[in-house]
Amino acid sequence: MSQSAVDVPPKGGFSFDLCKRNDMLTQKGLKAPSFLKTGTTIVGLIFKDGVILGADTRATEGPIVADKNCEKIHYMAPNIYCCGAGTAADTEAVTDMVSSQLRLHRYQTSRDSRIITALTLLKKHLFSYQGHVSAALVLGGVDITGPHLHTIYPHGSTDTLPFATMGSGSLAAMSVFEAKYKEGLTRDEGIKLVAEAICSGIFNDLGSGSNVDICVITKGNNEYLRNYMEPNPRTYVSSKGYSFTKKTEVLLTKITPLLERVEITEVGEAMEE
Amino acid sequence: MTFTIQIENGTEVRNAEADSQRTLYPYVTGTSVVAIKYKDGVLMASDMGGSYGSTLRYKNIERMKAIGKHSLLGASGEISDFQEILRYLDELTLNDNMWDDGNSLGPKEVHNYLTRVMYNRRNKFNPLWNTLVLGGVKNGEKYLGMVSMIGVSFEDNHVATGFGNHLARPILRDEWREDLGFEEGVKLLEKCMRVLLYRDRSAINKLQIAKMTEEGVTVSEPYSLKTFWEFKAFTNPTVGAEGSW
Numbered sequence: 001m002s003q004s005a006v007d008v009p010p011k012g013g014f015s016f017d018l019c020k021r022n023d024m025l026t027q028k029g030l031k032a033p034s035f036l037k038t039g040t041t042i043v044g045l046i047f048k049d050g051v052i053l054g055a056d057t058r059a060t061e062g063p064i065v066a067d068k069n070c071e072k073i074h075y076m077a078p079n080i081y082c083c084g085a086g087t088a089a090d091t092e093a094v095t096d097m098v099s100s101q102l103r104l105h106r107y108q109t110s111r112d113s114r115i116i117t118a119l120t121l122l123k124k125h126l127f128s129y130q131g132h133v134s135a136a137l138v139l140g141g142v143d144i145t146g147p148h149l150h151t152i153y154p155h156g157s158t159d160t161l162p163f164a165t166m167g168s169g170s171l172a173a174m175s176v177f178e179a180k181y182k183e184g185l186t187r188d189e190g191i192k193l194v195a196e197a198i199c200s201g202i203f204n205d206l207g208s209g210s211n212v213d214i215c216v217i218t219k220g221n222n223e224y225l226r227n228y229m230e231p232n233p234r235t236y237v238s239s240k241g242y243s244f245t246k247k248t249e250v251l252l253t254k255i256t257p258l259l260e261r262v263e264i265t266e267v268g269e270a271m272e273e
Numbered sequence: 274m275t276f277t278i279q280i281e282n283g284t285e286v287r288n289a290e291a292d293s294q295r296t297l298y299p300y301v302t303g304t305s306v307v308a309i310k311y312k313d314g315v316l317m318a319s320d321m322g323g324s325y326g327s328t329l330r331y332k333n334i335e336r337m338k339a340i341g342k343h344s345l346l347g348a349s350g351e352i353s354d355f356q357e358i359l360r361y362l363d364e365l366t367l368n369d370n371m372w373d374d375g376n377s378l379g380p381k382e383v384h385n386y387l388t389r390v391m392y393n394r395r396n397k398f399n400p401l402w403n404t405l406v407l408g409g410v411k412n413g414e415k416y417l418g419m420v421s422m423i424g425v426s427f428e429d430n431h432v433a434t435g436f437g438n439h440l441a442r443p444i445l446r447d448e449w450r451e452d453l454g455f456e457e458g459v460k461l462l463e464k465c466m467r468v469l470l471y472r473d474r475s476a477i478n479k480l481q482i483a484k485m486t487e488e489g490v491t492v493s494e495p496y497s498l499k500t501f502w503e504f505k506a507f508t509n510p511t512v513g514a515e516g517s518w
Binding site: 046142160161162171172174175176178179200203204272 | 436439440441442443444446447464465467468470472504505506507509511
């Protein structure tokens, strides 16, 4: 009878004692835990003059909200922005990396970056990690060839779409898009639709919440509307502020300095170097 | 009850007979059902597809049936279990009619009966693999409720099962109002069914809408929705991104 649950071989190394038991469990039907779709709603849509990206601002750590107002729309180039869903570290690292690669490329070619460049760089990186870099991205921007919107999945496949949603709130946002998207939307209509889709994710998906961030990219211009909408403000704040009942009377106010203030005047020579 | 038999080479085998008496997986399934209360009663919509795994095997399954004079039952999930439930309810209504006292089961009573049936089956680890939607009007009172396969039951102003939970609920939460007229209600349901048609792989473009009012219960003839596929971006998605897909 063994003392510990798992016997370590006398000369060190791996112990394969549990492999038979794991095999038996999978045969009996136990499924290994699958990937969690992480809490986010990110969307993008193409309108008449360019691209509008939207995202919620909640970062979750399991069931806890770790950051109530994080930024999910990442800068890639002056004319390209990327929303990221999935593991926050992965989306940050991958977008930062490709953003610097794009800048170096801009210096070398003396031209504005194209969205397909960013797309190919991201796609190659994610595919080579076979899905272990858990970053699901909505990449959008306007370059010399026009407005583009792409989705990139953690395993490296991409889609080119007129409207796209990703993250756990993607179905709620997609239902709004499928019901209301039209071609040739104006800027205000587009912003309204994106805000509606993100709100649908915020209120109907538990993994998304807090505020709506929007980024509008047009030819030669981009507008990052941070916290464009705040549909979840703190409501129960007393307008009067705090006031304590007057229980103690002030009898005497005297200020006693604890340390003597000493004035230092420049005397003597400077320190030797 | 399960037994284990030791065979010579040492592997254990569950008694096959005992397992085949419990529902382990669904086989022929129906997809979502969406329902709303409106001004004059309750409206319910569902498509007519029955999928056998990833094949669309049956395209003429009526997943909404009238129960008695006042209620309508819609089901998603295993079709054979739905037919079993209809048999149970048939027996119920028959027994009721035999009393011949002018009383009839209303939607609230049928909902309660179904909740008990589903929960008791779940407790025996032999569930009826359905999510049921029960709607009806009796004595001017509108009723709309839902029971899941584990016995979770509740009533609400609008319900959706299956994929409808994710795709139709946000739309209904945004756009449902107490005083919807018949046409507006149908339009709202069609909006939800259209999104489901676009985004649920087991949905088909052949649906029925059922109306429950004080006068009675009617199920419409099957019809199909208009869909739009002519977005310019769909016709040539990789223009400007040569080599991408």
